[in-house]
Amino acid sequence: MLYVYRFRLYPTKEQVEFLNRQIGHCRFVYNKLLEIAKENYEKEGKKWNYYEYKKLLPKLKGESPFLKEANTQSLQEAVKWLDRAFKNFFKGLAKFPKFKSKKSVNSISIPQHFRIEGNKIKIPKLKTPIKFKKHRKIEGKVRSVSITKLPSGKFYLNVLVDREIEPLSKTENVVAIDVGLTHFCTLSTGEKIENPRHLLKTEEKLQKLQRKLSRKVKGSKKYLKLQRRIAKLHEKIVNQRNDFLHKLSKKIIGDNQAVIVEDLNVKGLLKNSNFSKHIADASWRRFISYLEYKAKLYGRKLIKINLFYPSSKLYSVCGYKNENLKLSDRKWKCPKCGAEHDRDYNAPLNLLKEGLKQLKGLLTIRVVGLERPELTPVERANALVEAGNSSLK
Incomplete structure (x- = not known):
């Protein structure tokens, strides 16, 4: 079965700038193709077609030369993400695809040409490997990797593997x-x-920070610093919730x-x-x-x-x-x-x-x-x- 390992990345300052550019390129392609798809549907009634819009990538690279810095396969994966969003919409599983924001969770997928050596990963277009906290052994055949950036500024490495089923001792x-x-x-x-009510326990503190944020000048250093604190608090709540759910589900199973x-x-x-x-x-x-x-x-x-x-x-x-x-x-x-x-x-x-x-x-x-x-x-x-x-x- 497919299984994802998640590790915290610790990139250097130069590597952070590189990852931000790569993620920005994928976000640009996603948003641009979504914009074109919406316009074609509203004007001509033309529906989404993955293979047709994938062919627009060379044209986008010609119009936006900075896309040549990006890993081509990562840009193709961005088109697949948009295709998945449209399929979920047509199946009634999700709302109409939204434009990706720089402030929200952003990712870049790397399906090939990466290499994991110990607690470091080498990815295309980047000369130096990035360190990550390898807190557990990776078991199974590695299929692909992706890197996620959270609003708090932290980076995480997601390793998709094909893992063998590990049946526990049978019980009645x-x-x-x-x-x-x-x-x-x-x-x-x-x-x-x-x-556990993780959100409700932290709600008062969260509200105080949000009130402080509303009184700051938008875009100022203090505003951005406070925004980062709020993002970290939200991340802490998510981590606490996931930890509780993982431990409880593992015990019951x-x-x-x-x-x-x-x-x-x-x-x-x-x-x-x-x-x-x-x-x-x-x-x-x-x-x-x-x-x-x-x-x-x-x-x-x-x-x-x-x-x-x-x-x-x-x-x-x-x-x-x-x-x-x-x-x-x-x-x-x-x-x-x-x-x-x-x-x-x-x-x-x-x-x-x-x-x-x-x-x-x-x-x-x-x-x-x-x-x-x-x-x-x-x-x-x-x-x-x-x-x-x-x-x-």
Whole structure:
């Protein structure tokens, strides 16, 4: 499977200037071709065609001689990025492609003619190799590399490799996960993972810096310095969030042979103005993507349950469906059997039951938590699960 290693680059002053020029050249080509594509569509109704617009590169080099300094293959990769953006737009996966800004995250792709030697990388058009922090061994066949510049001014090396699947020791455990805002997620074992709220914890400090920035003269030294501080703070929040998601997803995948999650429509949930900031901070979509690729890498199974499955409204013991359940109802009493239960804990038990139907006959598994007699709700769900999956052992 394809896997990306990421390392922090430490270029010299001259190398920083070179990388900035290379990234600028790729950004120029991307924006110029996007401008031409938009103009052709608005005037002539001409749709995007990758091979046709790729042929415009020699013409752009003639009109803009500075592009001759750039690595030709990197410019071709910029056209591929634009092609991918248009394809995602036509598939309904993204909005119409936007022009790249110098202030945002920028990258340059280098598909060939690079060389990694120890903790240094040699790239085309640059005489001296660039140092990077090699904190882990690169395993697998290297396919290509790219260099990313963040708004904070830091550079990162991304190494794409074709890596062999490394199956972990088999286990009989299976667990279901329900994500939320009160807690980051609740497992079918009864365990609740606290929501770290990285953005909300730093929000006050961030707002103070942004207010200071608004009082500075735009483009001045103090303005740029403060802008860099804000970018670094945002980067710290992203790093904290990714660290939390990586560690949690690795633990869950490592402990269970199969993991069951709900296939959420996060894009639709973000339209709720009351919870959009909290949902974005929790980063559920990224968490599920981490579970997905780690499951593939370590030989585990990830089961996604249809987003229309009423996991919160169904009572996991008797099957009663509460049509009047509100988001504010964290606990509710079943009118059918009279039992009262926790909404957050009930949902993963229902996901577990539904996921076991898909796993039936594929794996020899046991539901994590059923061996714990102190968890009364799990004991109640035990009979339900066993009835739905007679292959459990």
